[in-house]
Amino acid sequence: MSKSAAAARAWLMKSEPDVFSFADLRKCKSEPWSGVRNYQARNFMRDEMRVGDLVLFYHSSCEEPGVQGLGRVASKPYPDPTQFDRKHDSFEPRATKDKPVWWLVDVAWDADFARPVTLTMLRAEQKLSSMVMLRPGNRLSITPVTATECNVIQRLGR
């Protein structure tokens, strides 16, 4: 790959499998990442994600938390439609069509791992010791992943 090519970035995105699992993504192929109501996470989607960026799909709040497989950012950012839906849990009274508050991207299924990379495995890997997601107290549902970290995690998933 040429040095001048814009390197695809990588992101870790959390989802509760009871709500939306990696298997669900495989089934539906592509899904709007709606319902994010945290400004930092929103800014990553709205300002920094590019179509084609890798997504490490992480299961949280479940028996075995960990990265389940790979997705891809599959759309440019656009306003989260659930913010306009008065009956939706994620309704946002401050939002107007002209001035949306919340933005999202579509995430598409990309590839299965041979085995999930559990939180325990992530913590045990020296090369991942400075991962944003593993920082104490971190709760962000979307965090950036470096190219090195992404490679290490993909190797662990083989």
Added chain:
DNA sequence: GCCAACGTTGGC
């Protein structure tokens, strides 16, 4: 179900 850590809200 517990609880620590964090983000947000709202009174002042």
Added chain:
DNA sequence: GCCAACGTTGGC
């Protein structure tokens, strides 16, 4: 702008 109270996240 401060900060206490509250709600949420997420591992255990």
